[in-house]
Every structure is written in structure tokens, then in C-alpha cells.
Amino acid sequence: MQPDFLRAPLPGLGTHACRIGLSATYRPGRETVKRALDEGLNYFLFFGFDTHMTSVLPDAIAGRREDYVLATGAYNLILGHQNLRRTLERRLRQMKTGYIDLFHFFGVTRRKYFTPRVRDELQAIRESGLVRGVSISTHDRPFAAELLREGVLDAAMVRYNAASRAAETEVFPLLPDPRPLVVGFTATRWGQLLRRPRGYPETGRLPTPGMCYRFVLSNPAVSLCLMAPGSLREFEQNIAGIRRGPLDEEEMAFMRSFGEAVHGH
């Protein structure tokens, strides 16, 4: 059955989730997190420093924990990486919860950073009973598909937007069956998809933020798209746009051609 555009069970986890996940990395305000809850968002990515999220969620979801998907993780650093287990325990305390739904190892820019040690630490986390799934965020897309096929990961977080479409060839067709959870990030390409690229006509049409998120969600291989608004106003504008549903043919053609213009600069 074709899942709803904005709500679908998450592969592997089963939780019926809003396909827009919220991140409070850009400090959108506590009100934004509360509004997101009111709007039915239930996938939250948090890092620990994003206090607008960590101060609101524990009380808001208490008693209904199974209705929410909490995602977090540890970072690959320039030298070494955060200890995965200690980071997980800290995040559990911050969110006052007994488990994390999806625990990521973030920032695997190249496969060499997914060392045998990291692999073992992540597997230990996977078997700890404290998480429901493990994932990496990576710029080495073929590696993500490889790990998903090998069953090393339950999910992967990959860059995908109208100007960065490599996942369409390097990840989506290579996913195992049944499809794993795929989270898209950088839908707006750090805002570049909202601005005129160099050489673009002054009065040329620009995508709305909503169109950027709808572009990502229109791809059935993407389980969920992250959104990191900078304010309540941005959040409201984005949600109103996203509720328009999948891009139609003309909008999709425009997003692809605008994405190419952005990619070329």
C-alpha cells in the first residue's frame, strides 16, 4: 500500500511517524518544539546541546513514549570519536527515557572512519537493549547502502536534496528488500536552494522551503526528511508548504532544473 505522504510506519521500527523529523540545531525556540508536537511531528533528532528540544520533550512525551521516535548519536571527530556507550547513556539521562529509538554514528565522511572498533561499539549498542536501531550519517553513500545490505545497520542518514541527487543512483536502487529506514538531511542545502544562484535571472522563480522538503518526501525510498528551522515563523511556513503533498510533475521538473543551477555553482 502506498503510504500517506506525511505519515507512514517507519521501516524496521514500525512506529507510525510524521515523515518530517525535527532538529533544533539552529535554536528555533521552545515554542517551535511545542508547536511541532501539536502539529503531530513525532520524530525528534537531538544532540544534547539543543536545549530547546531537550528541555521540552521529556515532560511532553512522558506516559506516551512509544508514540515518539527519539534519534540521537555520537560524533566522529577529527581525531577519534565520542565514546558511543557513554554518549548513549548521557542522552538517555537528558531525555529521561529508558531507550533511544535510533542511535547514529554521525559524520562518517569516508568509510575509513567506520573502523572495526566503531563497528564493534555500534554493534554492542545495538545489542544493549537500550536502542531500537543503529544508523550512520555518511557522505560515502555507496558505503551506507553496503552496510544496509549487510545488515550492519537498521537505518542510514544521507544527504538528499534537489541539488544533491547522487543518492538516487548511489543509495536508493541498492537498498535491500524490505526497504530499511532512510533519513534524508540537507533538504534546503543549507538554504542555498532558497536563494538565487550566481548568474540566475533576477526575477527567476525560486523554490519555497516547503518545495525543498516536498522534493525529498516525494521520493518513496526516503522514509523521513529532517527539518531544522531557525524560528517558529520558519517552522510554520515550512509545515504549511509541506502539507500541499507530493510535488506535481511541473513542480518536480522545476526543482530538478533549479537544483542543477545550484549544483553548478
Ligand SMILES: NC(=O)c1ccc[n+]([C@@H]2O[C@H](COP(=O)([O-])OP(=O)(O)OC[C@H]3O[C@@H](n4cnc5c(N)ncnc54)[C@H](OP(=O)(O)O)[C@@H]3O)[C@@H](O)[C@H]2O)c1
Ligand atoms: N550528519 C551530518 O553530516 C549532517 C549534515 C547536515 C546536517 N545534519 C543535521 O541534520 C539536521 C537537519 O539539518 P538540515 O540541514 O537537514 O535541515 P534543513 O531544514 O534542510 O536546513 C536548515 C536550513 O534551512 C533554512 N531554512 C529552513 N526553513 C526556512 C525558511 N522557512 N526560510 C528560510 N530559511 C529556512 C535555515 O536557515 P536559517 O538558519 O537561516 O534560518 C537553515 O539554514 C540538523 O540537526 C543538522 O545538524 C547532519
